[in-house]
Amino acid sequence: MTALLERETAPAEAPRPGRGGLAGPLVKIALLGLVAGLAVWAAFPLIAERAWTGLAVLLAATAGLFYLYTGRRRVPAKYLVPGTLFLLVFQLFPVAYTAATAFTNFSDGHRGDKREAVVAIQTASVTRVPGSTEYALTVATTGDPATGPLTFLVTDPATRVVSAGTRDGLEELPAGDVTVNATGRVTAAAGYTLLNGGQASARSREITGLAVPTPGGAIRSQGLSRAYEGKAGRAYDAGCDCVRDTTTGRTWTADEEVGAFVAADGERLAQGWRVGVGLSNFTRLVTDAAIAGPFARTLIWNLIFALASTGGTFVLGLGCALALHSPRVRGRGLYRTLLVLPYAMPSFAMLLVWRDMFNTDFGLINNLFGLDVDWFGGAASARIAVILVQLWLGYPYMFLVATGALQAIPPELSEASRIDGASPWQSLKRVTLPLLLVALTPLLISSFAFNFNNFNAIYLTTDGAPFPADNPANGATDLLITYTYRLAFGGSGAEYGFAAAVSIFIFVIVAVISTVSFRRTRRQEEVYS
């Protein structure tokens, strides 16, 4: 590999003797060696898991990198590829995946494929029947005792063989890895942390909920130290592509359109699978009255919030920057340092602090001014409050940026306008502001886009409150993004497919507004020159 590299790079650098010496090529060889090393390291687990697609992608990417950096051409790509690689893997891929789910019914009850749905249905229908095997149970985990994934270590009463059971199935453990006491309970197992009585009872709900699928049914817990193998009351029949209840004989037939098993009378089983649903998630936004109405109201408030936050911070920041933009002001340095302090405070923490300052009963604001206002109780006061918090958080940044831009404007310009007889106000309006706006418009647009989707600003303060009595899902200060978050993850279960459709919608709105305003700025011309 190294020999190949030297052959490739030597002619590229050789024609410039005496320039930069050997350092450049050496660094390049070292970096490419590192890439090769990382690729080899990454390849082993892929081979072990027989993930051939992943291995092919890895090989292609590595080969591509070597081709690019050993050749002399495609210079721009050499600078763009490193960042783009990360962008592709960690941003574009997740975004594209999310966008793709907008056309599916991905949600609670429609997570996996059909086979997984069948396993879930059979496992859920398990009941204890006379004569079913009873095991000694030890609850263990592979992670933290309080949060790690649960595993059932069950000991067969006849053979004393220990198996580890998870949601995915049962697996026999080698006898040498486990120690079993007289009652059959496991006292030590390699690779597992055993939960003690207190830890187990703290997670008793999870333990009761865990069912380990077996060929004829599932193993479930009974208390914290015994488990039984029950029989599935419902079974999948490939002949009719349906699920049959073994006691009542009732059947639910698979419906590939909706991704669920449906009975003749229309009753659906809760566990379904993921199927494409076309544009129905998008049409729901417009046609479902319970969603369309609040959505429009939220959109308008969202626009106001983004404009007020961006505009307000800009005006405040610029005002302070202008006030301090004079050599006559003593202590400018101190003023500047103190003014940007809010920017240095961690914003997530300060949002929570602000929420407590607006607290009705013992909040600072009511105490200080002797008020008794329920700030987050009324729509108008809650909205004013969240915008005020945004002003506080955002204006130091605008102040910094505006100060920088002001200093970049040659003082000769305003001097010239003064000599021509312009008042300070005229010179500000006609000379300084237009120049500032040219420099700051891209920042203002990206600030607008950021505030449009400013999840933390709402989630950590009002969390959408106040809510109207008739609609607990859509509050007065909700932004589209927090509203979507609640639709998607809160309340009645996760609806990723629908949430993804809404997020595409949000994306289109922000992207269109931003692109249009970009095209309208002169900055655009300069950037593309």
Add this chain to the structure above:
Amino acid sequence: MSKWFARVGWRHGVAALALVFSLFPIVFVVSAALNPLGTLSSTAAVPTGASVGNFGNLLTDTDFARWFGNSVLIAGLSALASVFLSALAAYAFSRMRFRGRRIGLLALLLIQMFPQFLAIVAIFLMFSTITDLWPVIGFNQAWGLILLYLGGALGVNTWLMKGFFDTVPRELDESATMDGASHAQTFFRILLPLVAPILAVTGLLAFIGTINEFLIANVFLTDTDAKTLSVGMYGLVAGERNNNFGMFCAGTLLTAIPTVLVFQFLQRYIVNGLTAGAVKG
């Protein structure tokens, strides 16, 4: 007197008002952090007592020191790496002409506008696989989170940098090329030192952004040992809001320290950059 006010005095007035607005929540946080009772309801606007009990509790009862180290490591490394990646791309966008340049620039801006957190389901599924294959860069590992954050390295910061690169006269790199410098030498030896101010600014922005990042880190880091400040401290007041308030505020003040230090360290570059801009016009 009135002339003084019209020229200078009003400036002090505006600044004083702004100072009050800027500082009163911070004074409140300081007051809460020093409050010996440590509850929200007993905290006044200005410090009523001076007890370091909240700081002591924070350091002994929680894993705060650990969270602090994690945050500084993750934010520091990802800020450094993302500034470097961004500078590479900004160089190409500013100095070279190639097919897809305009589209690429616009795409960088637009991609950032997708509500990232909704991709969190996809990120979770993706890193579940990664954790199985390469645990070193999986869940609960700083390296995994840093890699994930680097996905956002190209973006608004690249725009900022490109704008600054554009203000450096092209003649400089042209003359370097005439003298036989390669494109890499021009970038590392000529341009990078000249654009130090914008590197400092974007580095600071990236550092602050990462230290405040909550949503992704909250999903990513579940082990107490692996948590960052935002995740750990959110947990502190998620349930016991009133009682832990003093500890929470003490933590807030301590969290501001790395940011202020980075700012102080980078300030000379930033201020130089701001004034240098005036010379360039």
